[in-house]
Amino acid sequence: AAPAQRPPVVWLHFGECTGCSEALLRTQYPYIDELVLEVLSVEYHETIMAAAGHQAEEQLQHAVKKYDGKFICIVEGSIATKYNGGYGKVAGRSFLEIAKEVCPKAAAVISIGTCAAYGGVPAAAPNPGGYKGVSDALGIKTLNLPGCPPNPINLVGTVVNYLLLGKLPDLDDSGRPLFAYGKTIHDQCPRRAHFENEEFVEEFGSEEAALGYCLYKVGCRGPETYNNCPIAKFNDGTSWPVEAGHPCIGCSEPNFWDTMSPFYEE
Template sequence: MDSFIDVPERLALKGVSRRDFMKFCGLMATVLGLPMSFVPKIAHAVAKRPPVVWLHFAECTGCTESFIRSTHPWAADIILDTIDLAYHETIMAAAGDQAEEILEKTVKDNKGKFICIAEGAIPTKDKGVYGKIHGKTFLEIGNHVCKNALATIAVGNCACSGGVAAAKPNPTECKSVAEAIGIKTVNLEGCPPNADNMVATVVHFLLFGKMPAVDDLGRPLFAYGYLIHDNCPRRGHYENEEFVQEFGDEGAAKGWCLLKVGCAGPKTYHNCPKIKWNQGTNWPIEAGHPCIGCSEPKFWDEMAPFYVAK
């Protein structure tokens, strides 16, 4: 097993300084709501490098795109060196039979010890025939891999609650990973979810030996424990009843509340105002776009329409 000393040395070969590595650990402490005294503990914890299997079901690969484009610093430098990503169809070099052999070997050799990350919903109609990889349905793959994993993390709205794949009329009867397979999952809702929350969930497991505390929807409380509305920088305008009436008006120029143009912040739980996106520089509401509630179950049906034509 790698020691803590090995981690900075391996990363240094890729151009990542020890300072950047410790900044990454500090970021993880911030996301998890831990004091900075935990930074050295996080640095040691990530040296464990657990095997991770990342499965793709019915999805657009947007969650993977979010993950690999994390910039604290680049995922390829730290995140992918923190975990042993044994199988991931999008970024692995292997393909076809070779890729499936890697998956089978990882599951067999690490039964009950690996973490499964599942992206996408699972079609269940007609025994799941509407989604297949290498001749096996998503249902068969999920039952085989997820039920042999130590824990399964569902990433993205599709995997957590069906997402766009399960939106009406849902002809293939897509369901969340938990519902389709009959297991409990840690749900990182979002379309896509923030990469920092994905990594922080794995780091929490490495640090404490268990998944983080979750709400009644299986979402980690550190990321989904409070309403966007309660932490919105435009909250003062809401209290003063200063609302944007349409995009481009005077209120929009002044940064007023976006509730009247469809903002779902008052009914959406997520830590977007805290960790933001794009290296923590911005997020939709700050950029002038209303929250569309993508971290809430069935948001494609219940939060729509996002725009109304005049």
């Protein structure tokens, strides 16, 4: 049952593609309507709120004032830090300015997706705007739920932990909850036996690919990537990249766009 007082949530969008919100809209445990109407009290979220323009801005100011020190701030997207934040603005104010104003007033800041957690795609080289993850940009501690997109089940797990135990879950050195990011993809992968037997896919579309062999030689970054995709899967447990025949590109690791590419090797 939902608690009497649903925790207020202010969801900020910065430099991002909205893929994290899109992933959240597909959550099934619980469905999104239950999550935003019965479990949480979402006070501000640019993609799903009815208000627009000045009315939306007022809603943000109102929520931050009313729930000062009590709301959970969930940030999607990274923050431009060079040129006084000039590379990213909402309603004439830079992401940096908005984040500096809102984040310190939150009870907790959750960075959802690799952009908010570590900079992600907007921070990929040459990164002219000086994009950074929220923690780096503001010099604060955040709980990070990386992934591009992240699995919404890990946000739900974090929120449930907070509601039931009154605290956030234990984190690793990169700010990620251990319950979700404690093991590598490789250590949970159903193709692991093929890796051990040196049965590799060397070319997409080959017989080995059809047999579901290991994708290491076509670029799989599963051995260096911490996430629970093989267990949690996406879209109601339907599938995940490696199960669908695609190598893991390391999307939940810091700087994956620069350090894990090229994503395909042949």
